[in-house]
Amino acid sequence: MEQKMNIKDYDIQDLEHYFTEKKLPKFRASQVFEWIYKDAAHFCEMTNLPKQVIEELDKDFYIARHKIVELQHSKNDNTRKYLFELSDSSTVECVLMEYTYGKTACISTQVGCKMACTFCASAIGGFIRNLSCGEMLEEVMAISRDVKDRISNIVLMGMGEPFDNYEEIIKFLKLVNSSKGLNVGMRHITLSTSGIVPKIYDFADEQLQCTLAISLHASDDATRNALMPVNKKYNIGKLMEACKYYINKTNRRITYEYALIKDINDSADAADKLARLLRGQLCHVNLIPMNTVEGKGFEKSTKQAVAKFRDVLEKQGIEVTVRRELGSEIDAACGQLRRRVQ
Numbered sequence: 001m002e003q004k005m006n007i008k009d010y011d012i013q014d015l016e017h018y019f020t021e022k023k024l025p026k027f028r029a030s031q032v033f034e035w036i037y038k039d040a041a042h043f044c045e046m047t048n049l050p051k052q053v054i055e056e057l058d059k060d061f062y063i064a065r066h067k068i069v070e071l072q073h074s075k076n077d078n079t080r081k082y083l084f085e086l087s088d089s090s091t092v093e094c095v096l097m098e099y100t101y102g103k104t105a106c107i108s109t110q111v112g113c114k115m116a117c118t119f120c121a122s123a124i125g126g127f128i129r130n131l132s133c134g135e136m137l138e139e140v141m142a143i144s145r146d147v148k149d150r151i152s153n154i155v156l157m158g159m160g161e162p163f164d165n166y167e168e169i170i171k172f173l174k175l176v177n178s179s180k181g182l183n184v185g186m187r188h189i190t191l192s193t194s195g196i197v198p199k200i201y202d203f204a205d206e207q208l209q210c211t212l213a214i215s216l217h218a219s220d221d222a223t224r225n226a227l228m229p230v231n232k233k234y235n236i237g238k239l240m241e242a243c244k245y246y247i248n249k250t251n252r253r254i255t256y257e258y259a260l261i262k263d264i265n266d267s268a269d270a271a272d273k274l275a276r277l278l279r280g281q282l283c284h285v286n287l288i289p290m291n292t293v294e295g296k297g298f299e300k301s302t303k304q305a306v307a308k309f310r311d312v313l314e315k316q317g318i319e320v321t322v323r324r325e326l327g328s329e330i331d332a333a334c335g336q337l338r339r340r341v342q
Contacts, residue, residue: 004062007062043057086131095158111159113159115230119217154190169191207249286322
């Protein structure tokens with residue numbers, strides 16, 4: 001017996017191909033697509049479809065709807081952290097953050113992660129599998145369903161390395177941006193990578209309008225090698241070449257994420273090295289007070305060290321912000337909730 005497919009993995013062109021193969025009217029594809037994004041839970045809810053079409057859909061597809069295994073709700077700032085169970089019983093984390101400009105969903109792109117960054121909980125337990133574009137879409141839809149409000153911004157910064165799941169990520173971006181889908185503007189989407197250099201070149205050539213964020217966290221190879229094994233394959237020199245290509249190709253600013261870790265990468269000298277590395281680039285640095293991960297042995301930088309690091313960058317003309325700390329009293333660091341529950 002053939003396994004049913006998640007219909008949220010299908011764009012309009014895929015659905016048109018399906019209906020053509022079934023010798024059914026092609027215009028049904030648009031109707032089905034619209035029902036998916038009206039959040040229909042079952043095909044029988046698609047009231048303008050004839051019985052024959054509903055039966056065919058029911059035979060070949062299912063409509064993915066993630067189950068909330070655990071939900072943590074910060075009383076301080078209304079941040080919500082979700083642990084979702086997928087159709088194969090795998091689990092992924094997502095976070096909802098509220099800002100004055102709207103609700104932002106931080107979603108996962110893989111179950112587990114291969115990158116093994118030493119300060120992150122996502123890779124504990126190893127890599128399981130990639131998420132499909134439809135599973136990523138359902139992360140956004142499940143959060144929206146829970147809070148009964150529209151998600152206006154999306155960040156791909158949860159579990160996993162987006163560029164290690166490149167084809168599904170590109171399809172997800174186009175689906176989530178579709179005017180007949182969730183209609184989230186590309187400029188309201190941020191994708192974060194640890195630095196898979198060949199994919200940065202590919203992504204530049206896609207000419208999408210979303211924001212590229214680079215998880216940098218160090219400005220010299222010795223420190224970055226110790227924190228992020230990916231640097232041993234794609235060192236800072238290669239990464240900077242790719243980033244400059246991206247900026248020149250797209251004329252879009254890159255965000256460099258820098259998690260400040262006490263006595264590792266938070267000195268004034270480290271800030272000076274970072275400023276020299278990025279000087280002249282169309283970029284922005286987002287300093288992140290690190291969330292402590294149990295068992296990792298790293299500590300968050302002091303507020304004084306964060307302020308001094310920011311001042312050094314600003315004095316050298318680097319645009320910089322310090323990320324607002326959200327969900328500080330819940331399992332805020334990526335991968336921690338999943339790890340604890342499992």
